[in-house]
Amino acid sequence: MLVWMGIVYHHLPMLFITALMVALLTFVMPAYAVDLLAPLPARNLYPPMMRFFDPTPDSALRSYMHRWSVQVNQHYSTVNLMNRATNPGLLVDMELYVLDPVLRLTLRNRLELSLRVPLLFPGSGIFDSPIQRFHSWFNMPNGGRELRPNNRFAYRIDNAKGTRWQSRNRWQMGNVELSARYHLAGNAQWAIAALAAVKLPTASQSDGWGSGAADLAGGAVLSWHQGRWFSHLEGWLIQPFAQDTPGMHYSAYPRGSLAAGYQLFDRASLIVQVQGGNSPYQSQINMLDHPPFLIAFGMRGALASEAGWSVTIIENITQVTTQDISIAFGLSWPM
Secondary structure (H helix, E strand, C coil), X not given: CHXXXXXXHHHCHHHHHHHHHHHHHHHHCCCCCCCXXXXXXXXXXXXXXXXXXXXCCCCCCCCCCCCEEEEEEEXXXXXXXXXXXXXXXXXXXXXXXXXXXXXXXXXXXXXXXXXXXXXXXXXCCCCHHHHHHHHHHCCCCCCCHHXXXXXXXXXXXXXXXXXXXXXXXXXXXXXXXXXXXXXXXXXXXXXXXEEEEEECCCCCXXXXXXXXXXXXXXXXXXXXXXXXXXXXXXXXXXXXXXXXXXXXXXXXXXXXXXXXXXXXXXXXXXXXXXEEECCCEECCXXXXXXXXXXXXXXXXXXXXXXXXXXXXXXXXXXXXXXXXXXXXXXXXXXX
16 A cells, blocks of 8 residues: 555655645635636647647636736646557557646736646556556446556657657656737626637657647637526637648647536536547548547635635547546636
């Protein structure tokens, strides 16, 4: 048992320690005004999709009151996919930890700018055996996990046409994102906001975490709130500027999300959301070309001094261009 606890502590220290602190603070500190109506910070953590911009759902009702605010999300996911049983051209087998801080600046009461600087740690993980046992109990397919040694890291592609990348299990810089949210119309019950973002090519292209070029994105979000119920509908069109590589073409793609929630009481909300869209790839590899879709379940809660927390469980729908499953824990506070 001590060995197991040590392994978990080594791989998930920030996630579990922070979650424990928040659980304690929730019951011992008074709650103040916190945004419990925002969507969950769910992300597609399938590594080939992380090479391009994938929007994190937002709210048009989120306050513009604070000049500075900070959000820190932590994600832990597992994924195991290969496009052929022998000598696979694309192989993804890892557990991935993502530290995802966001800094927001309100310039005036209608415009907000954000900076996201993700850090990635792909590793071999510890959960292959429990996942396979779980699948066998319920007679579910393992998705190819049984074809590889347990807890063995791999992330590489060689399409036999000249496109290659291969990653290592080490800390990586993700793709930095700059984004803006501008209030167009609305009141306390509904609002619509314009969204814009640019993904910078800061992640390693040779390791398979970056495309080597920027992405430009524009969209809008419509939010609604009535009583204890709320919802958000968001849509984007994203243009990648990555150059085509042998056997692989990149094109503009839409993404979107739909979130619905219920505020249980003054301190917490329950939320469910779906998100996805088309793939930027045209490669004749199903694990790249298939449209990705996720479903997320979670809660938002209040701490003190307008600080808040979120806990999210994200599951795939398409089985091929998303992570198998991931959990996310976030903290947010004004400055």
